[in-house]
Amino acid sequence: MGIIAASTPGIKTARSVPRTNPSIKEITALAKINIKFYKEQSNSFQKLKYEVFEKREKENKSWKLDLLSKICWPLKFSASWSAIMHKTSGSYPGQSNITFLPMIDINPSDESCIYTTLHFVCKEAKQNKCTPILTFDQPLYWKAMMIVQNEPTTSSLKSLVLKLGGFHAEMSFVGSIGYLMSGSGLMNIFETVYASTAVSHMLSGKAIARAVRGHFLLDTALTALILSNIYGIPVPKIEVSSEENAEGNLTQTYDTSKVQIHDTCYTEEVSHATDLLDLFSKGDVCLADVNQSNSLDTIKDKIQQFRHSRSKYKTANLWFQYMDMICILRDFIKAERTGNWTLHLESLKAMLPYFTASGHNLYAKSAWIYLNQMECLKDKHAEVAALFEAGYHVIRRTDQYWAGISSDLAIEQALMRSIKTTGRLTRGRGMSESQRALWILSMPDCAEINSAMMSFTGTKFYSSDQHKEDGVSRQKRDTKDRMIFASFLEERNPFIEEEGMRNIETGVSATSDVNTDRGKDIGLSILKSMEGKCVSDFTFKRKHQAITLQDKPICVYAEPEIATIDPQLLFQRFIVASDSIYEDKSEIFSYELSSQPSSMFDSSGFMRAASKSTLADTIWNLGDCTTEYTDTVYSYVVDGGSLMHKIPWKSGLTFGEICKRYVDSVKCNGTNSVVVVLDGYVSGPDTKDAMHLKRTKGISGTKVTFTETTPFRSKKETFLANNENKQNFIEMLSKKMHSNDVKNAGEKVITFLYGGVPHEGLDILRYKKFANRVLTCKEVIQIHTLPPTTETATYHSLRTYFQVQTWIGGEEIDPCDFGWLIVNGKLMPIMTKRQPTPQRLLLIIRCNCKTNCDTRRCTCRKHGLECNISCGECRGQSCMNSRHGDIDVEADELFSDSS
Template sequence: MRQDTCFFCRQPAGNDGLHEATTFQLDKRVRTAATLLQDTELLGRLSAGDMVAIEAKYHTRCLVGLYNRARKANLEGLEDNGQVHTASTSGVVFAELVLYIEETRQHDGSAPVFKLAELAQLYKSRMAQLGVEVDNRVNSTRLKEKLLVEFPDMRAYTKGRDVLMAFEDDIGTALAKACEQDNNTDAVHIARAAQIVRRHIFGTDRSLLVLSGPEGECSKTIDCLPAYYTEVPPVASNMKVSQVPETRVESLTRDGYSQHTKEEYQWLDNARDVIENKTTADDSLDTSWAAFHASRQPLGIRATCSTVLLPLFQESAHTVAMIKHSLDVISKAVEHLNPGQSPVVTFDQPLYALAKQIQFKWPEKYGEDKLVVMFGGLHIEMAALKMLGNWLQGSGWVEALVQADISSPGTADSFLKAAHVSRTRRAHQITAAALHVLQHRAYDSYCQTQTDQVPLAFEAWCRQRVENIPQFQYWSIVLELELLVLVFVRSLREASFSMYLDALIELAKWFHAMDHTHYARWIPVHLRDMAELPRTHPSIAQAFRAGNFSVQKTKKVFSSMAIDQAHEQMNACIKGDGGAVGLTDNPSALLRWMVAGPEVARSIQEFEIGSKKSDDTRHHDQTTSVQVSFIKDVRSLVSAMEHFGNPFEEESKDLIVLHSKEIAGPSAAEAVRKVKQTGEHQFEAFTRERLVERTKPVDDTITRNKLMVFGTSTVRRVSKHTQKLVSLKQDMELFSRLYIACQTRDGNLHELFRHENQSCPPALSDGGGLRLGLKSDLLPCLEQVHSAYSASPKVTCTIVDGAAIIQMLKPSSVKTFNDYAHVIFIPYLTRKFESVSRLDLVWDRYLSESLKAATRAKRGTGVQRRVVGAAAIPRNWQNFLRVDSNKTELFALLSDALLRSFVQEDKQLVVTNDMEVLSKPPLPDRSSIAPCTHEEADSRMLLHVAHAARNGHHKIMIQTVDTDVVVLAVAVAQTLQPEDELWLAFGTGKNFRYLAAHEIAAGLGPEKARALPVFHALTGCDTVSSFVGHGKKTAWAVWAVFPELTHALLKLSSAPNDIPQEVMATIERFIILLYDRTSTCTEIDTARRKLFAKRHNVQSIPPTKAALEEHVKRAVYQGGHVWGQVLVSTPELPSPCRWGWSKTSEGYYEPLWTCLPDAGQSSYELVSCKYGAVLPTADVASGAEDHTPKGRGCGDACVWGSSTQDSSKGTLSQSKLPKDSRAP
């Protein structure tokens, strides 16, 4: 036995003695100290389990020394981070705040009330004065709680957004002072304030006021708005319009967009030169998108536009009546200001749709030749940013922005929804510049590899990569979409109408592709209107070409904006903080606000224009601080994306999430490949069918593409409760029909019980799949043969189930797969080498046509990832391990890391690699273990046991947590030499123990040990069902009193070609005894009928003979063919389709439950003719003769009724026919 050593110093007990770990608190404190000290060796030991479970022993001095080192490191860390200084300063400031409150309270004649926000600001300011910077705002809730503890008689009161704090004794004084303020006092204060305001107005320069100066004599009342303005006439007509008016426009296609993108690539090239440090500092003043284009604007600037608001309406805007009334008011206002001009009205998408329907409905008054309806440019930009966010959803873009410290997680996530337009636009500008840099870096790497041939040009290389690599194509589309949005915004900033139309056409295609149906429907209508402008409104078309479709509010370059954006800015002036909140309950106040609001906006606008005396026409991005911030953020994002892995350097055919390396589903790459073509086809079809040819109404349904890139649709599983309910309903229907049928027919119950009542036997199936029992129930039975050990035996070879180790070693303290390999996995196996000279690491293989697919499906599904050393460890480790490809890549990474780090020349390391074996130092003979076609490590480990035994290892240990391995070890142990010992280190934690397979095999005897695998398969394993309500303990007890089963199982244990009849009869008798120990039946169908008469529950009786035969076939395939050839490296396995399995059209295997139809389809008693549903009228007479099977009369279950003949006419009565079969 191995001598106990200290868990920390690895030295024996000595004079101090060793103490055993007995509490979880000790384990927790040791883990905390090890983490603080970053002691990787100690963390590796702790990864094997808690100190109590592994029975760790330690010296007292070693434990105390660990605690002392951790305490010292903690104090040093606090001093380094300034936390000690911060904590002490915080206490001083809080004490000063308490003194301030006490002094204020002691002031004579005052009843102090403190605002919590003001106290928090005082606290923060004082902390800054004392040299402690508080980056975030002070947590006011915690400050309030501390103050309430310090002043027990203080109370906190909530008033709106404010929290007021006052002393309980001062509440009465405060109320008394409030009562002293009466209405007269308020009136005097208001009158004095008015005098001060009037003096200030008349003493101010009049340039900001009305042209003739302020009017001293003013009325105390205002005139009411005219009725034609305030009264909205109702509209009762149906607004459903099927077609748009006829147009002369044959196509909306334009060819100018490519030139605009070239200009955007000029900006990207300029930004790349700055990012890559290829330009001087002076050239970096135009690096950002807006600054670059502003620097190339011509010197001439359009005159600023006048923007005003009309009095507001109280009615809801989203009604036909309100939009129609608005058009009337605007038309009259335009006619009054500029007679003869056609009105131009801009709407957002919902209101635009109503306005166009009004134009279609009443063309004589609101037709397209009477006024121009525009689509709001700001809202188009918002929709485009949301569409771009949909494309980027789940790609890792948000995580890259957070990693680059460009924004917080919440803000970065809001970019997907375009919650803040300008911030979202800037994020995409940064991303576009970063992607362009990454794309060229990938191209540079490609050029360096082309040493023997001339590399492709950059454009040709990009086209080739887009065609072959989905990851490259996806991020190229991201860059393309970002540039498209920026071109559209640039058309507004530069007031370029042709650029506006070119960009809008491309956006419409993407709106179709990404299922933004409202914009996909109405933007083509808007484009059609703009194409018709030269004919319907030539003057407006000329004005738009001159740039007057946008608003120039300032003299700064590159600052024009969409009409709806200018309107939104005016709305912001009158609404302020809260808008109309608080006014809606007071109609009089609301009306005053609606009338005065536009005047307030006008005054603010004139004040802002007059107060800005600067003649600077530069764009606000053309400053050094903005450029420095932009360059810094682009470089940070490039660094973050390269840390995750440059997406343009990906070589696989997979579409991969940037940060987590999750692999998108198979439909994702197809969606990326066809998205552009889909949008173009839909846009062209929509334009042709609804606008040009007008064969479909404009509001006809637009088919959604539902292109899923990184989003996945969740398949909902049917719950067990629902499955049971469905099963009970089927049973109820079956026996109801049987009851009705037996009233008129002589039933054959023996024939009935030969068939299952459902297509899937309830005794074996669980919702159509295998019914999986508890395999571990067999272990107590085996431990009755020979008890388990708690002490570790001395062995020379250890064989490890790699997949089980991965499940056990959780990556709790590491961040990447490389860290997991070197900090947790390799140290764990290194400790195994301390007591053995050979270690075999055996991995599972995962085949596409595995019979265990059903078992793995029950464990749940996960997300496929790309496993590389630098990739982050997934948060949900179990979910990650549910995907076969994830485990395969992880096994390869860990094996490679283990072999690279292994340097012990006196030890032997053997690692499986798919079908092959890797060893260090190389094995002299490995022909018996490689190549190996075993799918599971369960059987492959036994192959390595035999190899190790032949190479001089007589004491071998298998570490596993699977009952299958124990069963196979017992079966193989009786084939080893008498001096060989085969041990199993089984279980984890408190259930960990050592099993002696050779002693269990000796206790069972050779025959029963050889038969054990087939018995284990017959009573339920991963690929064979268990019997409902009858587990392995019951089966073991029956086997003990039914020895005939042993000889039957032995005949099935060596890969038989068929199942002999006498063996099947023995197994049939065994299953009958499994369900009823006192039964004398030898036929299972007869036992089913008798057991049903006793228990009245279909699920409590055994399966039919037909179902049992298929079950035994599956057990023989697993126990006889797969496990029976466990010592053969390349066993010859027959097709599972001959042994109880069937292959689906998708290539997967599913159980073949029975070759007979279920009772509802096979038993004559339950057959009812269905001619009534299809029988033609002319064949009624013949149908009367044909519809009765075997000449017997139908029962009440027949759709014809129990009396099928009309005795008076000799034909079937029309009243007995179903309605759809009667003669007309």
């Protein structure tokens, strides 16, 4: 457990650094914290209730500047929102001083570690005569709150003020945005600018810097699209020119100077807003002047009127909700950067409905309790409440107004980054107790010596006052990316008057039960049900969460599919988890091991486009396609009646499985062409009637209505004694045998295309390809490059046969019998009817822990897996078994002192 202490304003005292030579034992003793083992005193925490919040007005005095930064593009190519806000000014406490404190060598999630930390902080605060204030991220905050609440009233821990880490709460909120917008086309938009791997991390909230930048740029592009509808301002289209370089490869260059904005006389308020932003950027006007602008009020009213006119269209509402969520994110960042305590609480409160609607339940619970505690702060710690309102709840690493960061981000930037830098503890010195003690105790004096040496040599390092996003190169990059987003959106306008909800990229329409466009209302209804209940009594239910576009697949499985998750991630987890279950790993490769057959279908659920030119070249390169004529034909004729009685029927098997036994029997005994001759049992008069009566010996069976999934429960002789039963079974068996011929032919072709050995089978070939690439490939093995499973290839072969019959005008067959399914009046391909993975493997790749996944009772942790978005409660965002604590490198750039 790493601990830092931040004092605001920072005080530096000039002192000489004595030269000493202490032993390692003495150094270790100085930096040692005595462990206090935790024992629960009571269960008071279980009685803690979700209290109703106080009603207060949202304090956002710079909302007009936020609007101004969005509406002036593309009339004026200005800097980003962060660069504009960096020019604001106000009162603030000053720069903070950060001190590293001794580490506790126990698992941070251990209750004894947290208990020891609480006592240590209280002891240090008492020595400095101040109130102890301690910040944790969500998993540790929940445990710390439980410990404090369960302590007796005389305990010193009752004086603690616990804060929920704002940075990790922001990451969770960004993950909520990504979840609610899944399947809407947001991922496709981001992939026009960012790599697909980066986009998945952006939408989960882990690549926080890229995510915030991408969301803000997209919000500006959406606003430009709305203003285009209101004022007729043309949305700039980026011009892409392709030039062939010296190596013969095509490169794309974006020339933003060619974007032409027509000299149309726009309304007075738009022109005034553009001039106002120009004056503010030059420093000629201040924030107070911007707030007095009536033009911005007019523009805001017109935007609200436009939104109201599109309120009955679900796709438009979904993207309006997205813009509202980005507004909340912007307010929260502003509250942290400026130290606005009221805005911090109000923006966190505004996140709650989206936490609950998206299933981020642990953050919803913790944020609610945190807000309740902060509302009572004036009564319990009036002096702390006054300091927070004055801006002391954030830490400033530089002496600037727009430089505040939350405490949990400060420890990531100051302590964790220092530990993990090359030459430091984890990458050089080592992490033993003595090494940690020596490094922590020497860091303050090393900083003093470094400062003294710079003064002595006349060498100083300064950072520019200019915001990094206000530079020319960054503005060009932001403008280019905005234009890419705007061009994408103009062609796929989400604000058109269209009933229903759709993915703006693929055009796939949602089913009627998709309600993600009402995410806020759904979240509020869940919050309403929590009011007044104890934390131990309320349980979140997944059925109450919002249903997204991605939750409803466009192609249907035979069984309900598992939670939507990245196919590549799911494949990797299955492979890792199978090591402890299967001795022969080739068994599991008969399953797809992903939420959809990636070799045949892309991430949107559509069949992959065929490379027809490559196929044509291959055929022509084979040379002469003619074959020598031979009049020898080998055929095997099987008596269907004898075959019918030869195969035993076991009670409990489905009729589909019984048919498969017949097909397998013929397949094993036949070599080339096999013809099975079966009698017909038609309802009308037939020449075989007399023979059929003789064979039944007077027995008449009961008519049974059955399908392939119907289990067989009676005797075989009684069932077949009914002619109608026998005729229906023969028709089912004929279809199976016919489709099996197609299946075998298709499997042979696909096996050949993947370079397999004849009669090897796709499942074995799939495993061999995987094993070979593990040994030879230097990159991650992409699941879509592996051959399909036999089950997936079967449906693909059936669809191929149906298409060929359509082209040649052959027999009329039902497409639903050949790999297609009717969904909403349209034919959609059946991916597979087999579960993605064996059931026992499926049970261990996700957990449903109600706590923080910090013990081996968590199935993910037990099998060496990290929690992910498919997990029930934590969703891989807010537990001790996820990577949410590993900060993206860019996070330091986004929230550093220069931004």
